[in-house]
Ligand SMILES: Nc1ncnc2c1ncn2[C@@H]1O[C@H](COP(=O)(O)OP(=O)(O)O)[C@@H](O)[C@H]1O
């Protein structure tokens with residue numbers, strides 16, 4: 109049996125503010141293995157971000173339990189920092205601190221963990237190179253393009269060598285070409301470092317390209333409607349994307365998500 | 377495609393624009409950059425000429441509007457008189473102390489209200505009330521309470537400078553980008569770390585904007601305080617000249633006060649460019665927008 113890294117048991121999250129309350133995710137159970145690459149797809153508003161933020165411990169489930177490496181994430185109302193462990197979170201926006209250089213941003217998680225200046229500088233340089241930002245270590249975030257800022261954010265999330273990497277539509281704001289390149293790069297990073305990755309996207313091709321498992325969510329209320337294993341060998345290439353099997357996966361997922369959306373239209 | 381060597385040119389338009397920035401400036405760009413170096417003195421000279429012409433032609437009384445060269449002589453006389461510097465030093469000390477007091481109390485109170493949300497709710501009505509009070513009207517009261525010496529002026533300067541610094545700092549603390557906060561949270565940052573590495577640098581541009589206004593208000597406060605009481609300072613000098621009909625001297629002391637205000641304001645703006653070179657309010661000005 110493989111080691112289970114993330115476990116959700118009957119997790120429900122209801123946002124209640126004032127008169128209205130929205131159930132963003134309902135009765136969701138899911139196990140993610142150590143080192144697995146899981147991609148979550150679904151239309152806007154189906155609770156993808158909510159799911160990711162609950163795994164990160166940024167918000168607490170209304171009911172149900174989340175366990176990280178078999179330890180409950182929440183004990184009463186307190187987040188167990190021990191359970192959170194080494195986590196990397198790539199947000200939908202790069203969220204770089206504008207008063208820090210690119211290297212200073214990349215090394216922020218190390219700084220917060222008390223790693224010395226020299227070691228931080230070395231790590232930041234390595235990571236900048238890894239994500240293709242070599243030579244931009246001393247640049248200021250406002251000098252970066254959207255794609256470069258997102259790379260810096262990925263490098264930052266990797267800097268503390270997280271065992272879990274959570275990514276919320278990390279390439280959503282990028283153009284298609286940059287996005288394809290970033291997908292390849294991410295796959296390579298995953299092959300090199302083998303973190304457990306949970307990535308959220310609403311691009312079906314992206315999900316099939318990256319995932320060991322694609323988890324489809326449907327809205328109102330947010331829930332898992334399908335889990336699909338993807339078995340292409342790694343590293344996957346643009347060649348993989350042209351295969352008929354790849355296309356049939358995409359077709360199936362698209363049909364599935366369409367059937368669950370009221371309007372019958374799907375953003376891809 | 378191997379993206380690991382270097383970002384492609386297409387992916388990094390800013391790398392390309394850096395190149396452009398290094399290329400030699402055109403005549404038009406130079407003209408633009410140094411425009412005010414020519415126009416400012418030109419406008420001043422023009423203004424003085426019009427002034428002189430008006431005084432000559434209209435025959436206006438020298439007690440109302442003296443000729444510009446007379447005022448210039450008065451300024452030279454003032455600047456060569458050590459007594460002027462005594463007054464200047466007094467006013468400067470009042471401004472500095474009041475401004476420093478405003479910075480410390482403004483930041484501390486903003487932090488308190490930000491950290492203890494209940495405090496803000498409790499104090500908010502009073503803060504709003506105090507904001508709408510025309511604080512200059514309180515100056516006589518401060519003179520009564522703190523005497524005719526420097527203390528009352530320091531207090532007035534501090535009270536006037538306090539509000540913009542306090543309000544801006546509080547606004548800055550409340551405007552911290554939620555996404556930045558989550559970056560700290562996912563890294564299990566302690567409260568102290570969050571304060572030092574996020575809250576402080578985030579609020580700093582706001583505090584500095586408040587200080588920009590604050591230094592102007594502190595100057596106003598000290599000078600108006602001197603108008604109303606005491607026997608030292610440039611404000612006192614101005615009023616005493618008004619009372620003794622030294623009209624050229626009056627002009628001179630007003631101009632010296634203006635220059636003082638200008639220098640103090642410039643120092644704060646300069647400090648800002650050094651403190652937050654990363655901020656839009658600084659770097660967009662530098663690149664000419
Ligand atoms: N902080 C919040 N307060 C209230 N409702 C929220 C909040 N965050 C998300 N929601 C609601 O929960 C649902 C799921 O949101 P989200 O998890 O952001 O979906 P997704 O990331 O899939 O677009 C949406 O209907 C959204 O309006």
Ligand SMILES: [Mg+2]
Pocket residue numbers: 156157158
């Ligand atoms: Mg989302």
